[in-house]
Amino acid sequence: MQQKNEALSKVLRGQPVIPVVQIANLAHAVPMAKALVAGGLPAIEITLRTNDALDAIRLVASEVEGAIVGAGTVLNPKQFKEAEAAGSQFIVSPGTTVELLNEAKDHMVPYLPGATTPSEIMSMVEEGYSILKFFPAEQSGGISFLKSLSSPISGVAFCPTGGITPQSAPDYLSLPNVLCVGGSWITPNDLMDAEDWDGIERLAREAHGLATV
Structure with missing residues (x-):
């Protein structure tokens, strides 16, 4: 587990x-993936919310140099297996089940499970996880909730996702228990539909710059 956490x-x-x-x-x-890599965001979570998601992961994994493609919205062991087989280098779920935890134990691909309540977080710590997804972030208490967790549940780091904007992201990133945030604003539907890859690269560069804000 330590190796996968690292x-x-x-x-x-x-x-x-x-x-x-x-x-x-x-x-x-x-x-899209090439634009994100060029903009400084090589780690990309492709959610399994569309019929083309697994094929997209395969293409990015095999054709985009420098990309670190992961699968998101993984809800069950079948999807976990399919995502890894497609080339996912990390796997993300919005919550966690016993079945997913057991499946993750059988694979070396790093797994980012979701947890939002103190009880869920403590359960994940007991399972050996020290990095968790916090989803949906804004609806679950956001910055103030995560800040309140930093002392009583120390040693756990989060990737908050859900409702985060370019304006709120720096406040999340300033928290000691936040490693990064997940954001959908970098690949908005209008730019994707217009195939405006320069625009997506620009948004990626701006998001990459949040590290220095």
């Missing part, structure tokens, strides 16, 4: 924002 930490500490992407058009996967 591998996940290396991915998440590498950039302040992890783009959370839905692929509605498979043809967009590779140029």
